[in-house]
Amino acid sequence: MKTKLQFTLFILFLTNLCAFAQTDYALEFNGVDQRVKYATDATLDNLNGATDYTIEVWVKPLSTDINNNVVLKRWNQFALTLYKDDTKRFYFTHYSNSGADKVFVNTIDNVIQINEWNHLVVICNSVNNSIKLYANGVDVTLANQEALPLDALAIEEDASAANFYLAYGGSATYLNANIDKVRIKNTAENIANLQTTITDADYTSDSNTVMLLNMKEGTGDVTLNEASSATGELACTATDCTDLPTWVALSATLSLEKNSSTTFKVFPNPSTDKIFIVQSNNNETIQSIEMISLLGKSVKKINSFEKNTKIEVNASKLKTGVYFIKTVTDKGTGIQKIMVQ
Known part of the structure; x- marks a missing residue:
């Protein structure tokens, strides 16, 4: 009996050790022709009609050329876009009327750090009748745009929404960056309860999560939406291209040497x-x-x-x-x- 218990504890120890040692990954996009495409589905459609929502993503721009480069977008519904090479802002676009009408929410200047991880968050809150943009936990919304009319920001019930993309916004615009930990919920989360560093533990999905990409794969041509168990396709759009977005170890994106040569x-x-x-x-x-x-x-x-x-x-x-x-x-x-x- 004792031997069996010791063996069981040993197996549990090995399981926890493997989990602890698991490598975390991110995706790297070349800014030329690479993207992730996630086909619209019933889980993502749970965002339709939402008057409360939270959209967050970690992004590390690898170039100073960021103007109007989209980080993420759901066609005819919303987009989060980097803006202005010199003033380094980002903005949120809310689409309505099948994409024909747009409302823009902007940040103040100098909120995007080049070659560093940025945690970008959009929170729409029907109780406060507000939409706010955050960069690394700080409210960076332009003061005159925090309380736009909610009916201009709520997701339409019939949004005619289509596919979801990372690093692609149409019109041959692509983003040169690392992207990790994408989460979208149909609730207004408290910024204080969100991740604060790129190395924080991954989120887990719940009934209010419509998109959760933790980028755990590290290899292959798909990434899992843990909210639906469907996958997004890593793709490039050039003719006969085979150069997909690159899986990189998260530790390598921190600009730290992997192996120390001195102690x-x-x-x-x-x-x-x-x-x-x-x-x-x-x-x-x-x-x-x-x-x-x-x-x-x-x-x-x-x-x-x-x-x-x-x-x-x-x-x-x-x-x-x-x-x-x-x-x-x-x-x-x-x-x-x-x-x-």
């Missing part, structure tokens, strides 16, 4: 009063220390021109949270995590 100590960890020590092993000379957020953004860098093997880092100007510490020595580069508090 070092970080202490105390968690830090005390946002101050900590980085110390190399084997008396290696530290050349630089860089702190990187979970969104892949460099937030602090120290260059050392002396033969230091130990450097104190003061992160008092940074927010409390988890960061990557990238340390370059005369022998190589290493990555560790630290909790700054």
